[in-house]
Amino acid sequence: MMQKKVCMLGGFAVGKTSLVRRFVSNVFSEHYHTTIGVTVEKKSVKIDDRDVTLVLWDLYGEDEFQRVRDSYLRGSSGYILVMDGTRRATLDTALALRQTAMRTVGTVPFIAIINKADVRSEWEIDERAIEQLREQGWTVLFGSAKLGQGVEELFVTLATQIVQTSPIPSDSL
C-alpha cells in the first residue's frame, strides 16, 4: 500500500488541526488548542482505484514563538499551505513557508487552501491577492473545516497530484 507524507503548513490558528480532524475523524471543535510539535494522523483515500494512505503531519503553526523545523518536512511527498481568510497576515506566513518548503523538499505538489469560508464576509484576503497567487501557479482552494466544505476535495486533489508525479506503486515505506 502506498503511503505518502503530507505536511500541514501555515500560521497559527489557521485551522490546520481542524482540517485534519475533519478529514480523518469528521469532527470539529470551536475550541482552540494550539498544536505544539507534531501530531501524525493517517487516512487512506482511493485515487484511480489505488489505495493511498496519506500520513498527515499536522505541524504547529509558524509564528515568532516557533519556527518550523526543516527536519519535520523531510521526506514529504506534498504539503498543504493553510491560510485563514479572515487574517491577511496568514497569507504572508504561507508565502514564507512556501520558501521553506521549496528549500527542504523541493518542487513537490502542494495546494493552498483559504480556510474559514463559512465567514466569507469577514475575509481580509481579497480576490486580487488570490489572483496573484494563482498567477504564480498556485492551486488555491476555499474551504471550511467548520462546515466540512472543500476538505475532502483538498486532500484528494493533493493525493491525486502526488500519485501523478510519483507513479511507481512500490513507493511504500
Next chain:
Amino acid sequence: MKSWPGNLALHNESLFNAVLSTLDMAVFEREEDSAEFRLQGLPPDWWHLWVGPANGTVLDLGQCSPFLRDYLVGAHPIWEGQSGATEKSGPWTEPDRQGGTMTLEATALLIGSKKLLLIERLGSGFEEMGAIVQRARERMLAEERTAKSYRKTETRLISELEASERTKDDALALLQHLGLAALVLDERGHITFASDRGLEILGMTAEAVIGQEWEQALPLHKQDRVPIRELIDTASDPRKTCVARIEGPRPRWVEIEVHGDPRHPGRHIVIVHDRTELHALRRVLNEQASFHDLVGKSPTMLRTYQLVRDVAQVDTTVLIEGETGTGKELIARAIHSCSGRKHKPFIAANCAGLTDSILTSQLFGHKRGAFTGAVNDQQGLFEAAEGGTLFLDEIGDIPPQVQTALLRVLQEKEITRLGEAKPRKVDVRVVAATHHNLSEDVVRGSFRADLLYRIRIARVQLPPLRERREDIPLLAQSFLGQICTATGKTIERLNPDTLRLLMSHAWPGNVRELKSAIEFAVISCKAKEVLPIDLPPEINNAPVVPSSSVWIPLPNRDEKSRFLAALSDAKGNRTEAARRLGVSRATFYRRLVELDIDPR
C-alpha cells in the same frame, strides 16, 4: 555527557536503572546491521502506555511510530559520524493506550561505537511552555480581532463619508447642471455654499461670499434686505418670495425664495431666480401701457397707439371717432407729438355750440371792422397753428357755411380772414374729431359729403371704455396717482371691492367719467385705500353687472333721468352736473338740448 564509559550498564546495572528511571527516559541501542533497537535497562512507566505490554527487548521502533520512522532515517548521519554527536527529533505527540496523548522527544547519539537512541516524555516543563504559547496566541488572536473591528469601523466610516461626499457631489452636479442659483446659510446667516449660477447672478466669486454674513456679502439695497430677512425668519412658507435688485456693474432684478433646510433646523436654502429679463419686458409693457397721455394696454388701445404712430408719419387730415370722454383730444395731441410738426403749435378748437360767424372768425381771423366789435385785426386759429396742428373737436357740429369754408382751406391750403379779399397761405395739419356718425349726418344732409371724404383720409376709432374694461384698473390707478399728487393726499390703492364696482360700471361717459369718479372718491376718501362708499353714488349704488356680461347702453329715457338727477344733485350748477356725469360741458349742453331738458 561528553564520554560515557562504554560498559556503564554492565558495571553498575542498578545505578544505571536508577538514573534512567529518574530521567524518565527509554534508552535503546541500535543493533548492528538491522533496523531493530535493543532496550537498555528498565523502560520508564509511560513506555507501556504507548507501545503496550513489553514483548521482548528488541524492537522495530519504526513500526511503532511514523514520526519515529522518519526521524530514524534522518538520524543516520549522527550514528555514522563522530562519537559524542547528538540530534534531537523535536517534540511529537502520540496517542496513549488510555485514550490520551503524550508528547515525546527522541535524541540520537553516538557514544564510542554505540548508536544510542533516547526517548523522553516531555513533562511539566514542556506543558508550562505550551500553556504560555497557547495564552500568547490566544492573546494575539483577540488583539487581531479588536484591531480588525476598529479597521472595519474605520472602513465603514470612510465609505460612509465617501458615499455622503458622493451624494453631495451628485446633488451639487445636479444643482449646477440645472443652473439653479442657490445659497446655503448656516444658523448665523453665514453663507456656506453658493452654486455657480448663484455666483454668476450675484456677480461675485466664491471667495468673496463663502463664510460671509449674507447681509454683508450680497450687494443689495438696504430696503431690499428687510423683506429677505423676513423671509428667512419665516422660512416655513416657501411660496412667499420677494424681489430685490442686485447692485453692481451689471445690475439684476432677482426673485428670492427661502426654504428651511429640512435636515438642519436653523439653516436656510436661498434660491435666487434671475428676473432681469422679465423685469425689462415688464417695463417695456408698462411703457406700452401709456402712450403720451393715453393710458391702457388692452389690445384695442395698443392697436390705436400703432395707428397713431403710423398716421403721424403722413401729413394727411385725420378723423378721430369715438364716444364722448374717450380721449379724442389726447389722440390728436399724440398724433401731433409723434409727427414732424411736434415743435410747432398744437391748437384745439371746439366747434360745438358756436354760431356761424363766431366760428368763422375764430378759425380764419378777421379784419378790423369786419363786424361789430372787431376792433382790431385778428388772426384766426389756422394762422395761429401755422406749421403745426389744428384740432377741430365736434366737427359734426360745424354749421354748413363754415363746412364750405373749411373744405376750401383744406383743398387750397389758404385762408381768407373775414373782411379781407386776399387769401393767406397756411401750412396746418387738421385733425378732426366727432362723436357723431358723420356718414349718417351726410345722409341726413347735415354734413357735406366732400368735406367728410376730405377729413376722413385717415381714421382713428377710439373704443368706448366698456369695450376695454381690462384697462380700468390701470386707468383708475393712474388717475389716483395723478390726483393724489395734485391734491397732496396719500391714498395708496383701490380696495378690491371698489375696483370690482369700477369694472362693472357701464361708463357712458367713458374715461372722462372714470377720472371724475376717482376725483370724487379721492375727495371723500379718509383712509389709505379707496372704499366703495367713496365712489359717486351712481357707481356705488348701481347693481353689480358681472364683468363678463355684455354692457347694454342705457336707453335715452334713463339718460334723461340721470341728467336730471345730476342737475338736481348739483343744485342746478351745470358745470358740476357735467362733471358728475363724466361728460364735457359741451356734450352736457348738447345732450340737454337733445334730451329736451330745461336746465333751470
